[in-house]
Structures are given as C-alpha cells and as structure tokens.
Amino acid sequence: MYSAVSDNKFVKSNTIAYIPASFHGGQGKSGVDFASKELVKKGICSQLEGIGYSVRQHEDTDCNEFKPAEDPQIFNAKNPIWVSEFNKHLSEQVATECRAGNRTVVVGGDHSVAIGSINGTTSVYGDDMCLVWIDAHPDIHKLDTTESGNIHGCPVSLSLGIEKNSTFGWVVPRIKKERLVYIGLRDVDPKEAMIIRENKIKAFSMTDVDRYGIGKVVEMALDHVNPNRDLPIHLSFDVDAMDPTVTPATGTPVRGGLTFREGHYVCEAIAETNCLVSMDLVEVNPFLGNEAERDQTVTVGCSLIRSAFGETLL
Numbered sequence: 001m002y003s004a005v006s007d008n009k010f011v012k013s014n015t016i017a018y019i020p021a022s023f024h025g026g027q028g029k030s031g032v033d034f035a036s037k038e039l040v041k042k043g044i045c046s047q048l049e050g051i052g053y054s055v056r057q058h059e060d061t062d063c064n065e066f067k068p069a070e071d072p073q074i075f076n077a078k079n080p081i082w083v084s085e086f087n088k089h090l091s092e093q094v095a096t097e098c099r100a101g102n103r104t105v106v107v108g109g110d111h112s113v114a115i116g117s118i119n120g121t122t123s124v125y126g127d128d129m130c131l132v133w134i135d136a137h138p139d140i141h142k143l144d145t146t147e148s149g150n151i152h153g154c155p156v157s158l159s160l161g162i163e164k165n166s167t168f169g170w171v172v173p174r175i176k177k178e179r180l181v182y183i184g185l186r187d188v189d190p191k192e193a194m195i196i197r198e199n200k201i202k203a204f205s206m207t208d209v210d211r212y213g214i215g216k217v218v219e220m221a222l223d224h225v226n227p228n229r230d231l232p233i234h235l236s237f238d239v240d241a242m243d244p245t246v247t248p249a250t251g252t253p254v255r256g257g258l259t260f261r262e263g264h265y266v267c268e269a270i271a272e273t274n275c276l277v278s279m280d281l282v283e284v285n286p287f288l289g290n291e292a293e294r295d296q297t298v299t300v301g302c303s304l305i306r307s308a309f310g311e312t313l314l
Contacts, residue, residue, distance in 0.1 A: 003052030004310030008103075009274050010125070010232045015054045016309065017097035017104045018045055021282075023063040023086050025079040026112025026152035029251045031287025033063060035301070036107040038286045038294075044107075044302045051311050056102065058093065061086075075144040080167045083151045087116030088170050094120025098278065105305055108282035110152040110251070111139055114236050115171060118159045121278040122174035125232045130225040130275070131159070131180045134266055135238040136187045136254040138196060138203065145191040152283075156180070162195060177201055179231070181221040183266060184209070184241040187254045206256055214262040218269045229273045235308055236280040237267070239301060249289040249297035260300070267307035279308050 005014045020036035037060065045055045066085040074080045090106065094117050097104045106117040122129045133139070133156065140156040142163040157163035160180065161173025182203040188196075196203055202224045204217045212220070226233065239247040243257035258266070270276050284301045286294045303311075 004312065005052040006274050006310055008277070009230065010277050011101060011103050013101045014052065015056050015102040016048055017056045017058065017102045019058045019090070019093055019097070019104060019106045020060045021090055021106050021109035021113035021117070022060050023109040023113055025063065025067070025082045025086065026110040027150040027251060029285060029288070031285040032108060032110045032251065032283060034286050035109065035284035035298070036060065038284070038298045039107055039302055042298050042302050044305060047302060047306055048309065051306060051309070053309065056097070061089065073149065074165060074167060076146055076149040077143040077151055077154065078149040079151065080143070083112050083115070084167050084170070087113065087119070090116030091120040091123070094278065095123045098124035103276070103309070104278045106280045108280065111135070111238055111282045112152040112155055113282060114155040114280050115158050115168070117278065117280050118155070118175065118234060118236070119171050121234050123172065125277060127174040127176060128231045129175060129179065130231050130233045131175050132221065132225065132233060132235050132270060133180065133182050134184050134236065134241045135182065136184060136240045136257055137238070137252065138182055138185055138188055138192045140192050140195050141189070142195070147189070157195070162199065179225050181225045183217060183221055184258050186256055209258070209262065214258070214265050218266055222269070222273065226273070226275065229275060231275060232277045233270060233273065233275045234278045235267070235270055235276060236282070237304060237308070238283045239281070239297060240283055242300065247284070247297045247300050248293040249285050250283045251285050251288065252283070263304060264307045267304050268312065271308055271310045276308060279305065281305055
C-alpha cells in the first residue's frame with residue numbers, strides 16, 4: 001500500500017491528531033464553526049488513513065461553552081474573553097497530543113484559533129519552532145490597531161508577543177520574529193505593514209510569487225526560517241490565500257491569490273522537509289456561496305491537508 005508517512009525528524013509516531021476548532025468568535029460571519037464537520041463528512045480522516053496514517057479524531061467542542069455572559073471590547077477588539085478561553089482549551093488539547101509524540105492538524109474555525117494551536121505546539125517544541133503563515137492577510141494587528149475589531153486578524157501579534165494583554169495572559173510568545181515567514185500576502189492594512197517593517201519580519205507577497213515563481217519563493221522562505229531544515233515547522237494555512245476561483249467559500253476572499261497548484265506546492269514542499277509537526281487549516285465557511293462552491297472549498301481543504309502530510313502523485 002502507498003504510504004505518505006516519512007521519517008519525520010521530530011515525530012516518530014504515525015498518528016495524526018485531528019482536532020476540530022469549531023469557533024467563529026474571532027470574526028463576524030457564522031459558518032466557519034461548521035467547517036471541520038464538513039471536512040469529516042468529506043472523508044478527511046479516512047483519506048489520511050488511506051495514505052498511511054493512524055488518525056486520532058477528537059470530538060467537536062461546542063465553542064459556546066466558553067462564551068461569557070459579558071465580554072467587553074478591549075480597544076476595538078470584539079469577544080476577547082471568548083476568544084481567549086476557547087484558545088486556552090485548544091492549546092491544552094494540542095499540547096497533550098504533541099507531548100504524546102503525535103502530529104496535529106487543527107481545523108477551524110476562524111484564524112484566531114491559531115493562538116491556541118501555536119501556543120500548544122510551542123509549549124512542547126520550544127522557541128525554535130518555525131511558523132509558516134500562508135494567507136492573503138498577515139493577521140498581525142494589535143488589539144488597538146484592528147479597525148474591524150475581529151481578533152482573527154491578531155493571532156500573529158499575540159503569538160510573537162508584539163501584543164500583550166492580561167486577557168491573553170496564558171499565551172507564552174515563544175515564536176521568534178526571525179522564525180516567522182509569510183507567503184501569499186496581498187491584502188495588508190497600513191498599520192500591519194508598519195508592524196511587519198518595524199519587526200523585520202520576512203514576508204513574500206503575491207508580487208514575489210509572480211516575480212520568482214512559487215518554487216523559488218518557498219525555497220527562500222524556508223531558507224530564511226529553517227536554513228538547515230533541522231527545526232520543527234508549524235504550518236498555518238488560511239484558505240483565502242488561494243484565489244477565490246479555487247476556494248470561494250471563505251469569509252474574506254481577495255482576488256489574485258495562489259492557484260490550486262501553487263497552494264498545493266507549498267504544502268508538498270513543506271512535507272518534503274520532514275520537519276512538519278503541526279498544521280492549521282482555517283477559514284473554510286460552508287455557509288457561503290452556492291452548493292458547488294462550498295463543496296469545492298471543502299474538497300480543496302482536504303487535499304491541502306493531505307499534501308502537507310506527504311501525499312504525492314507518484
């Protein structure tokens with residue numbers, strides 16, 4: 001039987017923990033909290049088993065269990081307590097699986113769930129963890145710079161310690177700025193651009209993809225964060241990194257994104273490093289678009305996950 005399971009440099013188990021992060025409180029559109037269920041219906045767990053993995057599927061957590069009666073804004077940021085408490089729970093789930101020696105895939109939910117996913121992973125792998133962020137948006141707003149007030153635009157600043165707030169006091173910012181790299185940016189707010197420049201964070205926009213090609217961009221990105229390919233990698237993949245013609249059912253689509261093959265190439269190249277220990281797949285919204293668009297987006301989400309964990313054509 002064909003097996004995509006390779007000799008990972010950090011994980012010896014062939015188990016992937018599939019962790020639903022069914023949470024929508026980091027932004028204003030309902031539906032993202034149903035994405036994980038839709039990927040399961042599409043067969044993602046059996047698909048991963050089909051390429052050689054054992055899948056440990058977590059039960060879905062009702063995000064409303066963590067919603068407080070009152071949740072006042074911090075500056076303009078909405079639902080801060082709700083976002084924090086859900087992510088604290090998620091962080092513990094992820095950390096438990098990483099300590100057990102398993103790979104993890106967290107399926108959101110909106111991109112605020114990366115706060116918990118990253119914190120849980122780095123609590124085990126430490127501050128040499130590399131963060132590869134695939135997204136149309138940098139999600140590096142601080143709580144006082146976000147104009148929308150949606151905390152799904154703030155997970156990177158919290159994970160790096162650029163944003164520190166007592167509501168998120170449990171978050172330990174272990175990711176180093178030089179270990180973060182962006183691929184696919186094309187919708188960057190001026191305040192986010194300033195934060196990126198001031199902190200000398202490496203970022204590859206779609207202009208870079210046009211100029212160099214996706215192969216060279218991924219090579220340069222990995223050379224920056226993991227030059228010897230000897231550090232663990234967390235991949236955080238927002239489906240709006242892809243062009244809306246590829247993944248139309250998402251809340252903040254931006255034209256001019258990665259093609260089907262470019263998005264999968266990113267995942268395939270990271271799989272080839274044998275350094276991937278954890279992944280987020282976020283912002284699939286099965287409430288948006290028509291039935292064909294919803295099905296297409298869920299299907300692509302499944303194939304991105306398979307590619308990141310080693311599925312190849314041959």
